Amino acid sequence: MPKNSLKNITIFAPAKINLYLHITAKRNDDYHLIESLVVFADYGDQITVTPSKKLRLKINGQFADYIKPDNNNLVIKAALLLAKASGIEPTGNITLTKNLPVSSGIGGGSADAAATLRALTELWDIQISTDSLSSLAEELGADVPICLKGVTSIVTGIGEKITPVPKLPNFWLVLVNPNVLVSTAEVFSAFRGKFLITQPFNTQQKSIDKLVNSLSQYKNNLTPASVSIAPVIKDVLEALQSTENQLLSRVSGSGATCFSLFKTKSHADAAAKELALKYPNWWIKATSIYS
DSSP states (O other): OOEESSSOEEEEEEEEEEEEEEEEEEOTTSOEEEEEEEEEEEEEEEEEEEOOSSEEEEEESTTGGGSOSSTTSHHHHHHHHHHHHHTSOOOEEEEEEOOSOSSSSSOHHHHHHHHHHHHHHHHTTOOOOHHHHHHHHHHHOTTHHHHHHOSOEEEEETTTEEEEOOOOOOOEEEEEEOSOOOOHHHHHHHOOSOOOOOOOOOOOOOSHHHHHHHHTTOOBTTHHHHHHHOTHHHHHHHHHHTSTTOOEEEEOTTSSOEEEEESSHHHHHHHHHHHHHHOTTSEEEEEEBOO
């Protein structure tokens, strides 16, 4: 929920994790159709907005140097689109705290755009329906609608069809990015795998063991394409798979971020510490799922 004090509004923009990702078809316009189980990590970026007469974007945080506060930034695009749809002038100081690596398969930019839509809707006191806001999110990018929804869901279509699912068993994640930028468009262009038509995923999971067993029947079939674009992803997966107590390791989205599931915080923390010692130049984060 936003924190609102004298119109100082802060929205959390959590990392998006694809527990599985199947490419199911390709449309005539070259967009791929997907099926994915999406959860959110309890770690991410942050958007803070305050009133001002002009629209300004300031970026700080660990990965601030990787992006620019210009009109190509999804945060600015979200602000301009919302203002145009609402028939108002875009104003406000926006601060993006960029804690997530960019172009990394965990929806950082999309989460930032979604958080911006939510924050500015409140700052500008706009009365807009959930469906209308979702339509704006879809215009900004395929991952923005699910980031706007922000709950564990099965995502289909090109990302716009969202079906929330019951709360999954608690688990911990270790996220690893080798500090390599990966273009989602390039990965999808490189995809040469078979389209996967699967049975609906059983979301009524009673334990982490049963969840992992179900997930093992699914996969991210973008992985070969991701590895072809960034071969270091294979090294990341092997490093994660070698950690003690990991239950499942795979690529999130188009990469290069990979993840492992763990039963407990202590297991995840130990794995993250071990990996950080071996690979000091990688971005490594132990976190829980966000709910």
